[in-house]
Amino acid sequence: xxxxxxxxxxxxxxxxxxxxxxxxxxxxxxxxxxxxxxxxxxxxxxxxxxxxxxxxxxxxxxxxxxxxxxxxxxxxxxxxxxxxxxxxxxxxxxxxxxxxxxxxxxxxxxxxxxxxxxxxxxxxxxxxxxxxxxxxxxxxxxxxxxxxxx
Amino acid sequence: xxxxxxxxxxxxxxxxxxxxxxxxxxxxxxxxxxxxxxxxxxxxxxxxxxxxxxxxxxxxxxxxxxxxxxxxxxxxxxxxxxxxxxxxxxxxxxxxxxxxxxxxxxxxxxxxxxxxxxxxxxxxxxxxxxxxxxxxxxxxxxxxxxxxxxxxxxxxxxxxxxxxxxxxxxxxxxxxxxxxxxxxxxxxxxxxxxxxxxxxxxxxxxxxxxxxxxxxxxxxxxxxxxxxxxxxxxxxxxxxxxxxxxxxxxxxxxxxxxxxxxxxxxxxxxxxxxxxxxxxxxxxxxxxxxxxxxxxxxxxxxxxxxxxxxxxxxxxxxxxxxxxxxxxxxxxxxxxxxxxxxxxxxxxxxxxxxxxxxxxxxxxxxxxxxxxxxxxxxxxxxxxxxxxxxxxxxxxxxxxxxxxxxxxxxxxxxxxxxxxxxxxxxxxxxxxxxxxxxxxxxxxxxxxxxxxxxxxxxxxxxxxxxxxxxxxxxxxxxxxxxxxxxxxxxxxxxxxxxxxx
Amino acid sequence: xxxxxxxxxxxxxxxxxxxxxxxxxxxxxxxxxxxxxxxxxxxxxxxxxxxxxxxxxxxxxxxxxxxxxxxxxxxxxxxxxxxxxxxxxxxxxxxxxxxxxxxxxxxxxxxxxxxxxxxxxxxxxxxxxxxxxxxxxxxxxxxxxxxxxxxxxxxxxxxxxxxxxxxxxxxxxxxxxxxxxxxxxxxxxxxxxxxxxxxxxxxxxxxxxxxxxxxxxxxxxxxxxxxxxxxxxxxxxxxxxxxxxxxxxxxxxxxxxxxxxxxxxxxxxxxxxxxxxxxxxxxxxxxxxxxxxxxxxxxxxxxxxxxxxxxxxxxxxxxxxxxxxxxxxxxx
Numbered sequence: 001x002x003x004x005x006x007x008x009x010x011x012x013x014x015x016x017x018x019x020x021x022x023x024x025x026x027x028x029x030x031x032x033x034x035x036x037x038x039x040x041x042x043x044x045x046x047x048x049x050x051x052x053x054x055x056x057x058x059x060x061x062x063x064x065x066x067x068x069x070x071x072x073x074x075x076x077x078x079x080x081x082x083x084x085x086x087x088x089x090x091x092x093x094x095x096x097x098x099x100x101x102x103x104x105x106x107x108x109x110x111x112x113x114x115x116x117x118x119x120x121x122x123x124x125x126x127x128x129x130x131x132x133x134x135x136x137x138x139x140x141x142x143x144x145x146x147x148x149x150x
Numbered sequence: 151x152x153x154x155x156x157x158x159x160x161x162x163x164x165x166x167x168x169x170x171x172x173x174x175x176x177x178x179x180x181x182x183x184x185x186x187x188x189x190x191x192x193x194x195x196x197x198x199x200x201x202x203x204x205x206x207x208x209x210x211x212x213x214x215x216x217x218x219x220x221x222x223x224x225x226x227x228x229x230x231x232x233x234x235x236x237x238x239x240x241x242x243x244x245x246x247x248x249x250x251x252x253x254x255x256x257x258x259x260x261x262x263x264x265x266x267x268x269x270x271x272x273x274x275x276x277x278x279x280x281x282x283x284x285x286x287x288x289x290x291x292x293x294x295x296x297x298x299x300x301x302x303x304x305x306x307x308x309x310x311x312x313x314x315x316x317x318x319x320x321x322x323x324x325x326x327x328x329x330x331x332x333x334x335x336x337x338x339x340x341x342x343x344x345x346x347x348x349x350x351x352x353x354x355x356x357x358x359x360x361x362x363x364x365x366x367x368x369x370x371x372x373x374x375x376x377x378x379x380x381x382x383x384x385x386x387x388x389x390x391x392x393x394x395x396x397x398x399x400x401x402x403x404x405x406x407x408x409x410x411x412x413x414x415x416x417x418x419x420x421x422x423x424x425x426x427x428x429x430x431x432x433x434x435x436x437x438x439x440x441x442x443x444x445x446x447x448x449x450x451x452x453x454x455x456x457x458x459x460x461x462x463x464x465x466x467x468x469x470x471x472x473x474x475x476x477x478x479x480x481x482x483x484x485x486x487x488x489x490x491x492x493x494x495x496x497x498x499x500x501x502x503x504x505x506x507x508x509x510x511x512x513x514x515x516x517x518x519x520x521x522x523x524x525x526x527x528x529x530x531x532x533x534x535x536x537x538x539x540x541x542x543x544x545x546x547x548x549x550x551x552x553x554x555x556x557x558x559x560x561x562x563x564x565x566x567x568x569x570x571x572x573x574x575x576x577x578x579x580x581x582x583x584x585x586x587x588x589x590x591x592x593x594x595x596x597x598x599x600x601x602x603x604x605x606x607x608x609x610x611x612x613x614x615x616x617x618x619x620x621x622x623x624x625x626x627x628x629x630x631x632x633x634x635x636x637x638x639x640x641x642x643x644x645x646x647x648x649x650x651x
Numbered sequence: 652x653x654x655x656x657x658x659x660x661x662x663x664x665x666x667x668x669x670x671x672x673x674x675x676x677x678x679x680x681x682x683x684x685x686x687x688x689x690x691x692x693x694x695x696x697x698x699x700x701x702x703x704x705x706x707x708x709x710x711x712x713x714x715x716x717x718x719x720x721x722x723x724x725x726x727x728x729x730x731x732x733x734x735x736x737x738x739x740x741x742x743x744x745x746x747x748x749x750x751x752x753x754x755x756x757x758x759x760x761x762x763x764x765x766x767x768x769x770x771x772x773x774x775x776x777x778x779x780x781x782x783x784x785x786x787x788x789x790x791x792x793x794x795x796x797x798x799x800x801x802x803x804x805x806x807x808x809x810x811x812x813x814x815x816x817x818x819x820x821x822x823x824x825x826x827x828x829x830x831x832x833x834x835x836x837x838x839x840x841x842x843x844x845x846x847x848x849x850x851x852x853x854x855x856x857x858x859x860x861x862x863x864x865x866x867x868x869x870x871x872x873x874x875x876x877x878x879x880x881x882x883x884x885x886x887x888x889x890x891x892x893x894x895x896x897x898x899x900x901x902x903x904x905x906x907x908x909x910x911x912x913x914x915x916x917x918x919x920x921x922x923x924x925x926x927x928x929x930x931x932x933x934x935x936x937x938x939x940x941x942x943x944x945x946x947x948x949x950x951x952x953x954x955x956x957x958x959x960x961x962x963x964x965x966x967x968x969x970x971x972x973x974x975x976x977x978x979x980x981x982x983x
Contacts, residue, residue: 008579012321019328019343026340026769031982033604033611036335036342039597043331047324053317058579070578072374079373080574083366083546087567090550091560103547110543127544131551141555142696142729293861294845334735337846338982339767339823346771348741351734467855557733598848605845606817606861 005058005065013051019044086110098146099136103128153279160506164514169212169507172205173515176213180220181522184240185228207491208504212511214485219461219512223267223519226454230259232545233368240457241360241587242425246442246449253445261389262447264523266403266455271516274411274462279509282466294602295614299623301596305589306630316635318581325576326586329354330593337601349561358553358562359590362569363583365549369542370574389524395447402432402448406455413456414463422591428456434633462512469505688926690750694725697917698746698754700739702732706870707755707915710786710953717944721934735822736760737772744778748922750931753782758914762970763824768983776967780923783935784916784963786948787956789888790830791872791895792818793865793881795857804884804904807864811840818864819853820844824974824981826913827853827866830887832977837907857881868913869894870952887911892954914956914970916963932960 023044026037057063072080086106094102107124115123132150135141163169205213225240230247243263250259292300305323332343333353344350391399409431410424432452433442442449464479491501553562573583607613614620697715701707711728719726731739736757746752756779764770794807801807810816820828823846831844845862847853850871857865858880865872869886873894876883883898887909891900902908917935919928938944939957948955958966974981 005579008575008581011575012325016328019331022343023331026335026342027338030338030601031605033609034597034601036338036340040328040331040342043324043327047321047328050317050321050324054321054581057315057317065579076374080370083370083373083542084567084571087366087546087550087563087570091563091567094560099551103550106550107543107547110546111540114539123540124543124547127547131547135551135555141551142558142727143551143554144560290855290859293856293859334822336848337823339763339769339846341767341769341771344769344771346773348734348737348773351737351770355733557738558729558731559733559738595848598846602845602847602856605843 002067003058003064004067004070005063006055007067009051009055009058012054013048016044016048016051020048082109094144096146098148098150099143100128100132100150101146102144103131156502156506157279157510159503160508160510161513163208163503163507164212164510169209169511170514172209172213173216173511174518176216177220177223177515177519177522180217180222181224181227181519183217184221184224184226208507211482211485211491211504211508212515215482215508215512216515218482219271219458219515220519222458222461223264223523226263226267227260230256230263230450232541233364240425241364241422242429242453243450244364245429246444246446249443249445250447250450255445257389258391258395258447259450261524262391262399262451263454264389264520266399266406266451267458267523268516268520269403270407270410270455270457270459271462271519272513273407274414274459275465275509275512275516277411277459278462278465278469282470291619294599294606295617295620296623297599298596298603299614299620299627301592301599303623303627303630305592305596306627315580319585322576322582322585323589326589327593329359329586330590330597333594336594336598337605347561349557349559353594354565354590355557355562358565359569360587361549361553362566362571363573363587365545366566366570367573367577367583369545370570371577372542391447398436399447399451402428402452403455405431405435406452407459410456410459411463414460415466424456424460425453428452465509688930690927690930691722691724693751694727695722695750696727696729696752698729698731698739698743698752700731700736700743700755700757702730706953707757709951710915710948711755713947713951713953714785714938714944717938717941718934721937722930735764737764737770741773743918744774744920746920748780748920750919750923750927753917753919753931755785755915756918756967758916758967758970759824759826759829759911759974760822760913762967763822763829763974765971766974766978766983767824776964776971778921779918780921780928781960781963781967782917782919782928782931783939783960784914784956784958784966785935785939786915787888787912787954788826788868788870788914789886789892789912789954790826791867791869791876791883791898792830792834792885792887793857793867793872793876793883794863795860796879796882798863801884802882804899804901807884808834808838808840808904808906811842812838813841815841815843816864817862818842818844818866819857819862820846820866821848821850821853822846824977826868826911829973829977830866830909830911832980833887833909833911833973834901836977836980837909869954873952893949894952894954914958914966916958916967928960 020041023037023040026040027035028037028041029035030038058065071077086109089109090102090106093105097105104121104124107127108120111120111123132143136143164173226243226247229240229244230251233244233248247259247263250256330353332350333341334351335342341351342353406424406428409428413424413427429442429449429452432446432448433439436442436446436448461479468479468483491504549566550563553566554560576583576586603614604611615624697711699708699711708728708730715726715728731742733739734741739754740756740761743752743754743756746754765772765775792804792807794801801810807816818831820831822828828844828846831842834840835842842864844866845853845856847856850867853862853867854865854871854875856862865881869883869888869892872881872883873892875881876895876898883895885901885904886892886895886898888900889902889908889910891898891903900908917931919931923931936957936959939955945955
């Protein structure tokens with residue numbers, strides 16, 4: 001199967017089926033009509049129905065979206081993966097390395113291939129410091145810290 | 151004429167050097183708060199409240215309300231230039247503002263929204279000064295059935311707005327509604343779909359969803375386009391609309407002002423609704439609605455005006471009843487109380503100097519913002535002339551710290567990533583993501599008001615149809631559904647024609 | 652060569668670890684041998700489970716300078732909102748029990764979460780060491796000034812015994828919802844609570860005549876009562892509120908006493924040693940009962956209600972027991 005639309009539809013269908021199953025855990029009727037389970041059940045059920053309609057729609061000749069058309073290739077794929085992984089990396093390392101180091105690392109990963117390392121480091125460091133000053137020092141938001149307190 | 155006299159006294163206070171400075175500081179910070187994604191007007195205003203502890207109440211409120219309406223202006227800039235709505239009300243602006251920027255008309259989009267915001271803001275404040283005492287009863291007559299009908303009406307607009315393919319539009323709406331079901335169920339208090347995680351007890355945060363669906367997914371898509379063919383950053387050329395656009399944009403601004411002002415009177419409405427309603431109104435009134443979503447100037451002028459005149463109109467229930475119309479108004483209300491000024495009918499009497507000084511400061515603040523936005527639009531737009539591969543790491547760094555600041559938690563950063571990927575995958579499948587975010591807000595309110603109605607009238611759903619205001623709104627909703635189905639049928643042929651080209 | 656290098660590195664690490672261990676031992680031994688704690692030696696963080704600018708945040712920040720004065724150390728407020736408070740409360744319970752991370756609990760919100768069967772909770776009251784209670788806000792039952800059916804609490808109750816009367820609530824088993832349930836239980840009234848998302852919405856529905864009775868807290872209600880936008884008919888407290896000296900308690904109106912109030916108190920995670928707790932408790936008591944602090948709190952319309960650690964724990968336990976008793980009415 002190389003039809004992208006169909007796979008998106010199937011994923012949405014699986015999600016809605018999961019939500020239908022979860023919705024059944026809550027009472028369907030409440031004191032005055034709909035209970036906490038009614039809306040989620042109907043909405044996820046309808047979402048499943050429309051996911052199926054979407055799958056059928058995607059099979060039609062004119063609406064076919066193939067993986068080959070939408071899947072990023074080469075440099076684009078690397079770029080997309082880098083963004084996703086760098087945010088993930090931030091979530092993992094920031095509790096240990098603190099905000100400043102983690103943010104600089106994330107920005108360096110994203111900047112390095114396109115710019116000289118001096119420009120990359122300069123940008124990463126200055127943006128991070130500005131954000132740190134605005135959010136942590138001015139707005140008083142406790143950003144993740146390392147053992148040394150920053 | 152007593153009003154004018156009181157207003158003059160207000161200006162006397164607001165025009166003191168100290169207060170002008172606080173006003174300037176407020177609107178500048180507001181611009182920045184609006185531009186920074188993830189730090190909407192509510193969070194921005196709330197976080198700066200502690201800064202005002204030591205200030206005298208009038209100056210404090212002047213500065214805080216400056217942050218609030220300043221962020222409304224600022225939110226537009228990133229929306230238009232990089233399609234990252236800095237605050238919820240700007241989501242609608244992204245529908246046409248960003249396409250305008252892509253067409254090289256970023257300057258015009260920014261210019262018209264600054265002018266619209268100014269007109270909307272100032273006219274609404276004049277309205278507040280003149281009619282405040284006369285409109286309260288109408289706003290109070292909105293009970294749960296009216297809320298339900300109004301939200302349903304808004305929801306039909308969202309489906310109508312999704313257009314393109316009805317299956318995809320409805321699917322997007324349903325995704326938004328299912329996401330809205332996470333969290334504490336109204337009326338029963340059941341915690342739905344928390345899977346034992348504390349951060350899921352309240353459900354998803356709107357800002358995370360908006361930043362993921364609009365911000366991050368757009369960056370991911372932008373990365374690919376850039377690899378394929380280098381995209382030119384939008385240049386800010388000329389701030390004023392072309393000659394043939396002046397009339398329609400002036401009309402949109404006029405309509406947006408009136409609409410936003412009156413919606414501001416309805417307690418509990420979010421600031422998204424005026425923009426949304428204004429957009430669909432403009433789309434329906436336009437001779438050629440197909441231009442919408444592709445850079446129609448009315449689609450920027452109307453909603454931007456409406457959301458600023460909304461903030462003006464919202465001052466009426468806030469001042470007179472202490473009832474905030476939106477989340478940001480609630481934060482402002484908190485600031486009032488903090489400084490010993492409990493809004494209520496007697497506020498106009500007991501603290502007349504305060505009320506009128508704040509109103510006067512809003513004239514001054516809007517004027518400052520107009521100057522900051524019109525001649526300096528190019529300065530703000532510089533953000534967009536930074537090359538994309540330099541800009542996107544900065545946006546990601548800001549988004550990370552912004553989502554983190556929502557509840558000082560890395561879970562929200564994870565949410566940013568998940569919703570970013572969701573938006574990326576869905577956009578590639580031609581499923582629109584704007585309805586997901588809009589419906590997410592409306593969905594919760596709708597379930598709540600329906601359950602309230604059923605509770606109030608012993609499970610009698612027909613009450614919604616028999617009450618005059620809600621009945622009218624229900625009729626309008628039905629009408630809107632019929633109209634969008636007819637429009638959808640007509641459009642289908644055109645779309646099929648398009649896809650074969 | 653390589654081997655030797657790794658040996659050197661590992662021995663350095665070992666030495667570092669050892670010295671860290673001995674260092675830790677040293678400090679703890681000096682603390683216990685001195686008999687008197689040298690706590691605090693570094694800034695203390697107070698977790699507030701709600702947004703900056705909210706009610707708990709405001710009162711916490713009002714207390715902050717007084718607490719700093721007593722402790723002689725910097726005290727910072729850390730907002731950890733989300734999960735209806737549970738993100739913050741879980742964070743307090745999970746914090747390192749060294750006394751440098753403490754936080755505010757809000758009840759009955761906390762208690763109702765503990766009883767709610769759909770809550771997959773990770774903590775209970777045993778997860779906390781109590782320091783003391785800071786704020787008490789009794790429930791207020793308010794009626795419209797132009798209501799023709801009843802004009803005081805007695806008439807309201809008499810009317811509600813025969814007719815269904817709608818009341819506002821802002822969260823299942825929240826402080827205001829509990830007022831309605833407790834009244835029904837004690838007085839046999841037919842009040843029916845309608846849930847609203849926040850007091851702003853419930854107030855609008857009440858003033859617009861959609862809901863009959865506004866149930867809220869004294870802190871929320873008293874400015875509107877003074878402005879005659881509404882009439883607070885009774886307060887659900889043991890005695891009258893200083894903010895509403897003309898409003899009787901339920902008991903004073905000749906009914907069974909109905910007590911329902913929301914409280915905010917300071918706690919530490921379980922496992923903080925006794926000396927540290929003593930320092931915190933003493934400093935907290937002095938800060939809260941400071942006359943200047945009480946005056947500041949009155950200015951922002953909040954009633955100080957100091958309870959010591961023991962009484963505060965009893966109060967929270969009572970809250971949990973109350974809600975468990977109302978389980979059936981809550982449909983749990």
